[in-house]
Amino acid sequence: MEQIIEAKNLIKSYGYGVNKMMVLKNLDISVLKGQFLSITGKSGSGKSTFLYQLALLDVPDSGQIKIDGTFVSSLSIEQKTKFRLKKLGYVFQDYALLPELTAIENVALPLLMQGFSKKDATHEAHFALEKIGLGNKLNCLPNQLSGGQQQRVSIARAIAHNPKIIFADEPTANLDTETSRVVLNTFLELNKLGQTIVMVTHEKEYAAMADRTVELSDGVIISDIINRK
Amino acid sequence: MKNFLTSFRLGRYLAIRQLRNSNIGTTALIILVMMLTFLNLIVIKGLLVGLVESSTYINKDRYYGGVVISTLSNKTYIENSSNLVEAISNMPGVEAYSARYVQPGTITGTYKDRMNYTDKPNQSATYIVGINPENENETTDMAKWIVNGSYLEEDDYDYILLGANLLKKYLPNEAPGISTLDNVDVGSKVLLTVGNNTREVEVKGVIVSKVDVPDQRVFILESTLRQMAGRSDYNVAEIAVKLEPNVNSTTIRNNLISLGFSKNAKVQTFEESLPKFILDLRGTFNLLGDIVGSIGLVVAFVAIFIVVYINAITRRKFIGILKAIGIDSTAIEISYVIQSIVYGVTGSTLSIAFLYLFLIPYLNANPINFPFSDVSLVITFAGTVFRASWFLIVTILAGYIPARIVVKQNTLDAILGK
Numbered sequence: 001m002e003q004i005i006e007a008k009n010l011i012k013s014y015g016y017g018v019n020k021m022m023v024l025k026n027l028d029i030s031v032l033k034g035q036f037l038s039i040t041g042k043s044g045s046g047k048s049t050f051l052y053q054l055a056l057l058d059v060p061d062s063g064q065i066k067i068d069g070t071f072v073s074s075l076s077i078e079q080k081t082k083f084r085l086k087k088l089g090y091v092f093q094d095y096a097l098l099p100e101l102t103a104i105e106n107v108a109l110p111l112l113m114q115g116f117s118k119k120d121a122t123h124e125a126h127f128a129l130e131k132i133g134l135g136n137k138l139n140c141l142p143n144q145l146s147g148g149q150q151q152r153v154s155i156a157r158a159i160a161h162n163p164k165i166i167f168a169d170e171p172t173a174n175l176d177t178e179t180s181r182v183v184l185n186t187f188l189e190l191n192k193l194g195q196t197i198v199m200v201t202h203e204k205e206y207a208a209m210a211d212r213t214v215e216l217s218d219g220v221i222i223s224d225i226i227n228r229k
Numbered sequence: 230m231k232n233f234l235t236s237f238r239l240g241r242y243l244a245i246r247q248l249r250n251s252n253i254g255t256t257a258l259i260i261l262v263m264m265l266t267f268l269n270l271i272v273i274k275g276l277l278v279g280l281v282e283s284s285t286y287i288n289k290d291r292y293y294g295g296v297v298i299s300t301l302s303n304k305t306y307i308e309n310s311s312n313l314v315e316a317i318s319n320m321p322g323v324e325a326y327s328a329r330y331v332q333p334g335t336i337t338g339t340y341k342d343r344m345n346y347t348d349k350p351n352q353s354a355t356y357i358v359g360i361n362p363e364n365e366n367e368t369t370d371m372a373k374w375i376v377n378g379s380y381l382e383e384d385d386y387d388y389i390l391l392g393a394n395l396l397k398k399y400l401p402n403e404a405p406g407i408s409t410l411d412n413v414d415v416g417s418k419v420l421l422t423v424g425n426n427t428r429e430v431e432v433k434g435v436i437v438s439k440v441d442v443p444d445q446r447v448f449i450l451e452s453t454l455r456q457m458a459g460r461s462d463y464n465v466a467e468i469a470v471k472l473e474p475n476v477n478s479t480t481i482r483n484n485l486i487s488l489g490f491s492k493n494a495k496v497q498t499f500e501e502s503l504p505k506f507i508l509d510l511r512g513t514f515n516l517l518g519d520i521v522g523s524i525g526l527v528v529a530f531v532a533i534f535i536v537v538y539i540n541a542i543t544r545r546k547f548i549g550i551l552k553a554i555g556i557d558s559t560a561i562e563i564s565y566v567i568q569s570i571v572y573g574v575t576g577s578t579l580s581i582a583f584l585y586l587f588l589i590p591y592l593n594a595n596p597i598n599f600p601f602s603d604v605s606l607v608i609t610f611a612g613t614v615f616r617a618s619w620f621l622i623v624t625i626l627a628g629y630i631p632a633r634i635v636v637k638q639n640t641l642d643a644i645l646g647k
Contacts (some may be wrong), residue, residue, distance in 0.1 A: 056640045057553055078557065087553025096550040096644070100250035112242060113556050115235045141250075157554065 004164060005031035005054060009163040010063035012049055023049045024060070025219040026052045031165075031198060036191040038210035039200045045216040048169055055088060055167040056080045059105050066163050091160030091168035095150040098157055099140040103129060103153045104138040110161045128160040129153070129206070132186050148179030155186055166190070172206060184209055232557075235299050235435065239556065240563025248571060254574075263576020264583070266532050270525040271584060271614050274518030275606040276597075281514040283378040284439075284602035285332055287506055290439045291369050291498045293327070294469035295478040296485070297502040299495045303499075306330075306464040307494040314489055317468065322476035325367035330359035331453055331466035332458050336395065338413035348542065353408050357423055357447045359454030368471045371443070378434035379417035386453050388433035391422065392444040397434065419578050423445065423457040439602055530627045538568050538631035545635055549643025552636070562632045569628025570621070577617050583607065 009145045012024040031037050041047045052058035054065060054070055068087055075083060089110075097106045107125035108118075116124065119148050129135055134150045142150050151171055158166050168187070169187035184206055191197055191211070198216075199210060207213045207229050215223040248256070280395065289295060300307055300319075303534060307313060310328065317326050334357040337350055362381040366372045371390075372380035381390055394400035397409040413419060417432045422495055430449070477500040483498045541548065551561055589606050596603035635643075 029638075052641055057644070081555055081557050085557075086551065088555075090553055092644070095447075096546075096553075098246075098547055099594070101247050106247065107241075109551070110554050112239045113235065113560065153646070227298065228593060 002033045003030045004033040004035075005029070006066040007054060007199070008064050010050070012046075012053060012055055012058070013061055013063045013128065014154065016120070023219050024053065025032075027063075027221060028221070029054075029214065029221070029224075030167045031196065033164075034191070034194045034196055035185065035212060036197045037199070038207035038213045040202060040204060040213055041216035043202065046219040047200045047202075047216045050216060051167055051169055051198065054198060055090065056084055061122050085110055085161070087164040089161070089163035089166040091158050093170040093173045093175075094153045095142070095147070097150055097153055097157075099142050102141055103134060103145065103156075103178040106142070107157045108154055109159045110157065112160055121179040126159055128156040129226070131159070133189065135191055137198065147175050148180070148182055148223070151175060151179075151183050152186060155183070159190060163197045165198060165209045168197065171199055172201065172203065180206065189222050233559065237563055239560040241584055243560070243564035244567035244571070245549075248568060256306060259572050260576045260579065262532055262536065263572050265581045266525070266529040267573075267580040267617075267620055268584070270529060270578070270620060271608060271613060272588070272606065273521045274612075275527065275608040276604065277514050277518040277521065279604045279607040280599065280602065281511050282607045283596065283604045285503065285511065287438070291371075291374065291418075291440045292443050292469060292520050293499055293502060294368060295302050295472035295499055296469040296470040296481050296493075297380075297499055298470065298485070298490075299497075299502075300466055301493070302494055304493075306462075306466050308464055310464040310468075311494055313485075313490050313494060314465070314616055315331055316485065316490065317470055320481065321613055322473050322481055323449065323470055324364070324473045325364065326468055327360060327365040327368040328465040328468045329365075330454050330458070330460070332357050332359075332454060334421060334423040334447070336389075336410065336447055338410040338417060339418050340429055341418075351411050351413070353410050355395060355447055357421065357454055357457075358451060358604070359451035361451055365448075368469050369438075369443075371438070371578040373441050374436050374438040374443075375434040375635075378439045380434055380449060381448065384542055385452070387430050387431060388449075389419070389430045390434045390436055390448040392446050392448075393435050393437045394444045395447070399435070401439065409551075421449070422425065422456070423454065424459070426457045426459070428453075428457060435633075439496050443490055449559070464635040479528070484639070495507050522616065522642040526623050529620060530623045531570055533573060533624055533627035534631055536572070537565055537628050538634070540568070541565055541635040545638070547634055547642045548609060549638075549640050551641045553644060558586075558633075558636045562629060565632030566625055566628040569624050573620060573624030573628075581613060581617070584613070593602050601642050 006143055007027065007029050008035050010024050010027040011022065013020055013022040015021050027050065039047045039050060049058070053060045062074070070083065072080065072083060079214060096098060102110070102136065104122060104125045107128050108121040110120035111124050112118065113162060123143070126135070129138060132155055134149060134152055137145060142153070145153065150202060172183055187197055187199065188209065197210070201207050212224070259639045298307065298313065314326070316329050317323055333350055333354070335354050337352045341353045362383060366380065375390070376393065394421070395410055396413055397411045398414060399568060400409050410419070413432060415432050415435060418429055419432060421428050421430050436443055436448070470481065472481060482496050482498050485491070489494055548561055550559070588607060592605040
């Protein structure tokens with residue numbers, strides 16, 4: 001099967017001099033197209049930092065990342081922004097919706113940036129929200145939605161422009177168990193449709209719902225298992 | 230170009246939504262700051278220019294008129310004045326005129342109290358001006374500037390009007406070379422001396438016109454002055470010509486010159502008669518206004534910069550999120566520039582409305598009472614448009630730079646609030 005993410009020798013450290021702390025220590029990983037990968041580990045294991053490097057939100061000290069055939073490490077900031085817009089989708093721990101935009105407007109944003117007309121962007125955003133079961137909340141502002149609904153709007157925003165990969169950073173951390181399951185089911189549904197997903201979670205139970213789980217500890221991968229379903 | 234248009238559309242989209250959902254109180258406060266900043270830009274220069282313009286033009290309105298006729302430099306009076314006065318009185322466009330006799334003289338107050346001839350007399354040397362009270366009032370509204378007592382009547386042969394700057398009561402600090410009269414006011418008997426003739430007259434009124442020349446002179450009926458000076462030629466020393474509204478003073482001056490009157494008199498428009506130092510003063514105040522205006526622009530820049538910077542800093546996390554989901558920097562910067570333009574244009578438009586609908590008409594009707602002039606705002610519409618254009622440029626820059634600073638920050642740091 002085709003590899004969509006390929007990272008080699010990733011090193012990332014924070015701080016300087018005696019305070020320098022190596023967070024990722026020479027990590028290698030490859031993710032197959034259509035795979036649902038969960039990255040887990042204890043707090044401080046480096047799992048979120050790992051995701052930020054793969055998702056082009058941060059720059060590793062060294063190492064190479066290839067996404068969908070492109071060596072992204074060499075891209076400029078503006079090129080990375082365009083690359084993210086075209087090929088990646090994000091779901092943040094705290095939903096990260098713009099408070100002054102309604103649900104449909106939040107979802108339409110990446111589409112408008114891609115050059116869609118307002119009408120077409122709204123239509124696509126509507127479709128994405130329908131897909132995750134929020135067709136009746138189109139014109140609600142984020143503060144009029146529950147945490148779970150906000151996270152699903154965030155997912156709709158991540159999928160609206162049909163990205164190659166969705167990155168999710170602790171998407172259930174702020175949600176109760178029931179709502180977390182709804183969100184995870186949404187990811188599973190998307191994955192069934194062929195969507196590649198990389199999700200960071202500290203909940204082993206949720207991590208096990210993915211196709212594959214990678215566990216980090218002190219910046220190194222200590223296990224990489226295929227989950228049986 | 231297509232990318233820029235896409236970014237512009239999205240920037241506008243974000244700006245509109247941010248403005249639409251912003252706190253009304255905060256928005257009102259920002260617009261108020263913009264209004265005051267723009268007013269500062271316009272009003273300070275308007276007042277500075279108004280100060281010098283008003284003090285110049287009250288000279289025209291309250292003494293010299295639109296066309297000023299005076300003696301040639303080697304003469305003490307205008308020869309054949311009668312013909313000139315007749316021509317002026319019949320000339321279309323002339324609303325009123327005042328032909329004045331001017332003689333040097335002295336005025337002595339409290340002379341009866343002087344015990345010893347070695348004592349310094351309570352005396353002031355000045356010019357005595359003989360006028361026709363009715364003509365003078367029609368030309369300069371002199372009766373309006375009487376602050377104490379009353380104006381001259383046509384049979385007030387033994388009465389005078391005194392410029393306030395001749396009286397210690399109104400000008401307590403004597404300047405070098407100027408002596409003022411002590412204990413003289415309306416009703417006081419004073420001695421008026423012109424040449425070898427001295428006459429006791431009574432002070433009927435005191436003039437405060439805020440124009441130096443009349444405020445330092447003595448006014449008396451023309452017949453009384455002619456008699457004291459022994460003049461029977463009817464040749465006057467100056468003529469103030471008041472023009473009808475919208476009549477060009479240059480046209481009237483040219484008409485008088487074409488009739489040959491420049492042989493015997495200096496015929497000038499008011500502007501031409503202004504001494505060089507007044508023109509220099511006007512230029513200086515204009516420059517000063519421009520300097521203050523430039524500082525005002527810097528103040529405007531700083532004010533808008535702070536407003537936009539605080540707005541962008543408080544929304545740093547959302548800027549990071551926008552970048553993370555692929556919104557390019559240009560779109561985000563445009564959204565902030567558009568917001569600052571909206572604030573700036575709204576503030577300046579409200580300021581212009583306030584200026585032209587209220588402040589300027591109000592100050593025209595109720596000028597600010599400065600010691601040497603009644604000052605109103607001197608603002609031209611072209612000047613306002615010019616400053617508004619600069620204000621817009623400053624608004625764009627002050628919106629762009631802080632947005633750029635915040636947008637340039639690391640995306641992840643912005644999202645995580647580092």
